[in-house]
Amino acid sequence: MTTVEPSAQDIAEAPLAPFDVDAVRRDFPILGRAVRDRALVYLDNAATTQKPRSVIDAIKRYYEEDNANIHRGVHFLSQQATFAYERARGRVATFLNAVESAEIVFCRGTTEAVNLVAHGYGRGRIGAGDEILVTHMEHHSNIVPWQMLCKETGATLTVAPITEDGELDLAGFAEKLSSKTRLVAVTHASNVLGTVNPIRRICDLAHEFDVPVLVDGAQSAPHLAVDVQALGCDFYTLSGHKLFAPTGIGALWGRRELLEQMSPYEGGGSMIQSVTFESTTFAELPNKFEAGTPNIAGAIGLAAAIDYLNSLDMDQVSAYEDELLCYATDRLLTIDGLRLFGTAKNKVAVVAFALESAHPHDIGTILDTEGVAVRTGHHCAQPLMQRYGVPAMARASFAFYNTRHEVDALVSALLKVKEILG
Amino acid sequence: MSELRELYQQVILDHNRKPHNFGPLETANRHQEGFNPLCGDHLHVYLLLSDDGIIEDIHFDGSGCAISKASASLMTQLLKGRTDDEARDRFDSFHQMVTADTDTPIDLEAAGKLAVFSGVREFPMRVKCATLAWHTMKSALEGDAKVPISTEDQ
Numbered sequence: 001m002t003t004v005e006p007s008a009q010d011i012a013e014a015p016l017a018p019f020d021v022d023a024v025r026r027d028f029p030i031l032g033r034a035v036r037d038r039a040l041v042y043l044d045n046a047a048t049t050q051k052p053r054s055v056i057d058a059i060k061r062y063y064e065e066d067n068a069n070i071h072r073g074v075h076f077l078s079q080q081a082t083f084a085y086e087r088a089r090g091r092v093a094t095f096l097n098a099v100e101s102a103e104i105v106f107c108r109g110t111t112e113a114v115n116l117v118a119h120g121y122g123r124g125r126i127g128a129g130d131e132i133l134v135t136h137m138e139h140h141s142n143i144v145p146w147q148m149l150c151k152e153t154g155a156t157l158t159v160a161p162i163t164e165d166g167e168l169d170l171a172g173f174a175e176k177l178s179s180k181t182r183l184v185a186v187t188h189a190s191n192v193l194g195t196v197n198p199i200r201r202i203c204d205l206a207h208e209f210d211v212p213v214l215v216d217g218a219q220s221a222p223h224l225a226v227d228v229q230a231l232g233c234d235f236y237t238l239s240g241h242k243l244f245a246p247t248g249i250g251a252l253w254g255r256r257e258l259l260e261q262m263s264p265y266e267g268g269g270s271m272i273q274s275v276t277f278e279s280t281t282f283a284e285l286p287n288k289f290e291a292g293t294p295n296i297a298g299a300i301g302l303a304a305a306i307d308y309l310n311s312l313d314m315d316q317v318s319a320y321e322d323e324l325l326c327y328a329t330d331r332l333l334t335i336d337g338l339r340l341f342g343t344a345k346n347k348v349a350v351v352a353f354a355l356e357s358a359h360p361h362d363i364g365t366i367l368d369t370e371g372v373a374v375r376t377g378h379h380c381a382q383p384l385m386q387r388y389g390v391p392a393m394a395r396a397s398f399a400f401y402n403t404r405h406e407v408d409a410l411v412s413a414l415l416k417v418k419e420i421l422g
Numbered sequence: 423m424s425e426l427r428e429l430y431q432q433v434i435l436d437h438n439r440k441p442h443n444f445g446p447l448e449t450a451n452r453h454q455e456g457f458n459p460l461c462g463d464h465l466h467v468y469l470l471l472s473d474d475g476i477i478e479d480i481h482f483d484g485s486g487c488a489i490s491k492a493s494a495s496l497m498t499q500l501l502k503g504r505t506d507d508e509a510r511d512r513f514d515s516f517h518q519m520v521t522a523d524t525d526t527p528i529d530l531e532a533a534g535k536l537a538v539f540s541g542v543r544e545f546p547m548r549v550k551c552a553t554l555a556w557h558t559m560k561s562a563l564e565g566d567a568k569v570p571i572s573t574e575d576q
Contacts, residue, residue: 358488359485359486359487359488359491360461360487361461361463361486361487361489361490361548361551362430362487362488362489365426365429365545365547365548366426366430369425369426376461377460377461377462378461378462382462385462391462391463391464391485391486392461392462392463420426420430420435421430421435421438421488
């Protein structure tokens, strides 16, 4: 009996999970445009995602119909804007399964959320001799704020190791935990390796030492259903723009009792109860952490993005993304001289790689002339680059609107790189 | 594609594969380290500068893309035996060429061997790749090697 290996074309045509990607693609206006006279193949979703029309329309509608400052005016528009902004907070709370909306603090994104915790929780609680534990796969935004806090307080930044496959070395992590540890900051999903970390297990280990855990959710929220209560973490951060919402909006979730103990991050309007020249009483949660006029339109856009995600069947989305990741991984491995970084068992749809014959920067430029957008460089994770002994990597990161044909376009473009530089 | 061929000219590919004057220079009396923090390119430029300002020898090493490596390699070839003033002039004309508007004509003859980098200006994101070695060299000439230089400080 002879068996016939399916050709790449057969694989490309094979049916995926019952998920109508063409219908979804029509919801994202930018996906229809050409780049450099070719159909855009957007594979830089871990950097930022594209926006569905419903998000763009929600922002437009807000500016055309409801624009006013919130929490201040008694006039109609101010009430409309306040209602929409607080409704958005409620949407984020439900999306993360927070206990209550007051635990959601709007901020610019994950970076600001981490800084807010480093400032509001770290100062006054963390001092000389204490330790803050991160992992080797963190983004700079989950390293540098802690490093700055350590420098200021005399605390030490400790680093949990990862395996060659890009998984957290849990035994190594447990070894780094001690009575000196004051905080654990760990990414839910790596922006480079795609690794999904076992957050529940990490939290259980940390909580044995009464250490709170901050989870960087920038890369997980777009791919996984997030339930902060089930994860068991203490802080969770997300960036709207990686979640099909606009730039400049994100959220911090924190347990009420922790947020209540924390000092404000910035001082200013909105975050006060009363002010005299002698002293200020701060507002209740979450306003205490939202000084100044916030990104109202951004919050409304974020709510619209969450509504859009809720309109999809996330189990289908997740199955589709898993298949796309497998397909991309298999196809990339057919290229001679290609090295994959991040082969963890549990991954989101992110593939980092390097070619023997070409620097990632050159890969990026040549792919771009083929209309294929990928990220190249150190991915704001220089310690991770050092871990793998490379100065830079190329990364294709997928969203549910990407297709197998786009993976094929990536592979053909990479063959062209080899033709030019090989 | 033609823009791409213009960027990756054969000379650039050759220098990328076999860079000239690559590796540390033991006799160097000037050394500077340069970074491009946006992409992680990282190189060192080593100079042997005589008392009367002649670049008697020049080497580089480090890691980077084809453009930055070829640029560094060609630079070392061109500057060996030149005076420090000539090197600064070359820096200026090179910098001007790769950052010029795409509709400004380039004097390819005056650019000489460096004309192979004339395609870089079509790729604004790659200009810093081409200029990293040159900025590092210029800083090494100034002799102020206390801190590594960065393309983002330029």
